[in-house]
Amino acid sequence: MIPTIASILAGPAVQTGEPEVLSGAGRLGRPVRWVHVSEVREVGDLLEGDELLLSTGLAMSGPVEDALAYVSGLVAAGAAGLIIELGERFPAVPPEVLAYVRAVDFPFVVLHRQARFVLITEEVHRGIVADRFDFVRFAQDVHETFTALSLAxxxxxxxxxxxxxxxxxxxxxxxxxxxxxxxxxxxxxxxxxxxxxxxxxxxxxxxxxxxxxxxxxxxxxxxxxxxxxxxxxxxxxxxxxxxxxxxxxxxxxxxxxxxxxxxxxxxSVQLQAQGGLLTELMEGRLVDEPVAVARARALGLRSGDHYVAAVVQADTGADDAAVSHGAQRRLTERVSRALRVSRQSAIVGILGDDQVMLLLSVPVGSTDDATLTAFADAMRLDPGQVAVTIGAGPAEADLLPASGSLRTAQHVARVAHEVLGPGPAYHRQADIRLHGLIAQLHGDPRVQAFAEAELGPLLAHEARHGGGLLELLRQFLAAGGNKSRLARASHRSRPALYAKLAQIEQVLGVSLDDPDSQLSLGVAMLAQDHAR
Missing domain, CATH: 3.30.450.40 (GAF domain)
Incomplete structure (x- = not known):
């Protein structure tokens, strides 16, 4: 540990001098960067701060004004403290100096017996060097530990x-x-x-x-x-x-x-390692439609009128790798059974631990809605162990444009599973709308920063004072800014409601009547709520 004034005073070299603390007793825990022995009156100009001065008082002998100037110079230079050895040349501290150091709470210590300053400096400097060595050794331990962890x-x-x-x-x-x-x-x-x-x-x-x-x-x-x-x-x-x-x-x-x-x-590596036609389609690595069709036919996808993507989202709730792998395998088997029962032709791929993606071929004379409904009905007849949500993308006439349909289906499935919960047999982009955008971006630091910029002052106000202003703002936005409707929904009198809304405006520094403010606050509130 780096030495402090208290630890230095407790050392044997200082104790032989019978130290007495005359001022600054509450600041003895201040760290000491170095110890100097000096009798130079202008030493304050040579200091950098946090030094402890040892002196026989020679610099303080003479007129009281010179002694005060010497001590005030140490204080101004940021010295940690001063130790004076009393003797024939400096038998006592002038009352004016004592009054000053006590007024500024400057650590001032006198030694009533002679002490060997060389032993004091050696003792302290040994401790400082040892502390530096310990710090370097600790820094090396930290470096080695976290380098090894990162490499592993x-x-x-x-x-x-x-x-x-x-x-x-x-x-x-x-x-x-x-x-x-x-x-x-x-x-x-x-x-x-x-x-x-x-x-x-x-x-x-x-x-x-x-x-x-x-x-x-x-x-x-x-x-x-x-x-x-x-x-x-x-x-x-x-x-x-x-x-x-x-x-x-x-x-x-x-x-x-x-x-x-x-x-x-x-x-990214995991997605590439999964390989397969679906991953290549999603990443746009296929650029030739005949090649894509030939590969799809070789994988067993029947020809059809057009194609539609679907993603089955499950909540495995498993942190253990073996358990998660088993849940993923069971979900894939369940999807395969549903395809057989519904007699649908599709290419199936695994997307992460909790999603299975499909590219379905819509038979000639049928529709994408009929194909998706048949598959969703078969999934419901085989409930399995976990609840699932199905997201669907738009229908595409060719395989290459189906990459967009796959991405849309993945996004819709995840958002619908997290936000909408149980609902129709499958969900489309129209079912999630702005919820989908926020769900996709809420982890982005830029969206988080936007939400903080819009709602931060109100959230901080709620943290300090409470009062329900955040919930009132949520109700105001849900009411579309209609204060009459808000008054009825919140069971408040209009004067009380207007006063609360004015308080919200004052905290946020915006006008709630401004459509742009309502839009920005609404998006920020949606991001804030979705994060929870």
Missing amino acids: GAGIEKLLQAGAEMAGSSMVLEDLNRRVVAFHPIGRPAEGLLADWERRSRLCQRRADTGLAGIEGWLTTIVGTHGHEWGRLVVPNPAADQQRLGMLVERVAQAVELSRMIERDQL
């Missing part, structure tokens, strides 16, 4: 666990909307660590650098590359050594960003 492809949870264990403090990773992405508790249960997290996080302002912030004294650092920050790493109960902890959390943040980048690459 460790996930974000593993990285946070390693960082928290090295710090001896809990770590939490949040996104721009203050949602917890990952965490690892140390010394406290998870429910206590994450209790009321969003409100507490909003009371801790973001800072561009690494350091303490907020009323709880969290240590925070930004996660993401410059200009593309997407999250924040938080140590809610930081240890005393802020320098080491700050270096550690910055290294963890770098490892988390690297892991995120590798994970995106692995997803």
Whole structure:
């Protein structure tokens, strides 16, 4: 640990001088960067800050004005404190000097017996050098640990666990909307660590650098590359050594960003490894229609009037790889059975752990709605172990344009499964509309930043004061800005309602009567609600 004034005073070299603290007793925990022995009156111009001065008082002998100028110069230079050895040349501290150092709470210590300054400086400097060596060794340990974890492809949870264990403090990773992405508790249960997290996080302002912030004294650092920050790493109960902890959390943040980048690459590799005609169609790697048709026929797809894409979305709810693989296999088998029962011709492919995609051939004389309905009915007759949602894309006359239909079906299936829940046999783009766009983009830091810019002041106000203004704004937007309808729905008198709406306008700095404001706030509210 870096020496402090208190630890230096407790050392044997200083104790032989019988030290007495005359002022600044509350600041003895201040760290000391270096120790100087000096009798030069103008030493203040030579200091850089946080030095502890040792003196026999020669620089303070003479007129009181000179002594005051000497001490005030040390204070102005940011010196950590002053230790004076009393003796024949300087038998006592002038009352004026004592009054000044007490007024500015400057650590001022006198030694009543002679002490060997060389032993004091040697003792302190040995501690400072040892602390530097320990810091370098700790930095090396951190570097080796997280380099090994990154090379091993460790996930974000593993990285946070390693960082928290090295710090001896809990770590939490949040996104721009203050949602917890990952965490690892140390010394406290998870429910206590994450209790009321969003409100507490909003009371801790973001800072561009690494350091303490907020009323709880969290240590925070930004996660993401410059200009593309997407999250924040938080140590809610930081240890005393802020320098080491700050270096550690910055290294963890770098490892988390690297892991995120590798994970995106692995997803792309996984899709390419699945290969097959459907993946090539989705990625636009097929450019020749006759070649695509020939390959589709070779895979067993019958000729038809046109083609339509469908994606079956399931909620496997499994974190274990073996369990997830089994659920994926059962879902694929269920889709295959439904195709046989409904006598539909399709190419089937796996898309991730929870989606199965199909390209169906619509028979001549039939319609895409009839084909999709027959397949969906067969899926309902074979319920399986998990609920599924079917998303469909638009019909296409040729195979190459079906790439857009596959992407649309994938998007519709995921959004409908998350947002709409049980409903028709299958869903189209018209069923999800703006919900679909927000669901697709809500994880984008730019959308999160937009939502924060629009609603951040109101969310912060709610975190501090409560009052239900956020819910009232949600009702106002749902009512299309119609205050009469809102008054009836919220069971409020018009004067009370208008006062609350005016308060919302004041907090957000916008006019709720402005159509552009209603549109922007509506989109931001949709993104905020979808994130939950």
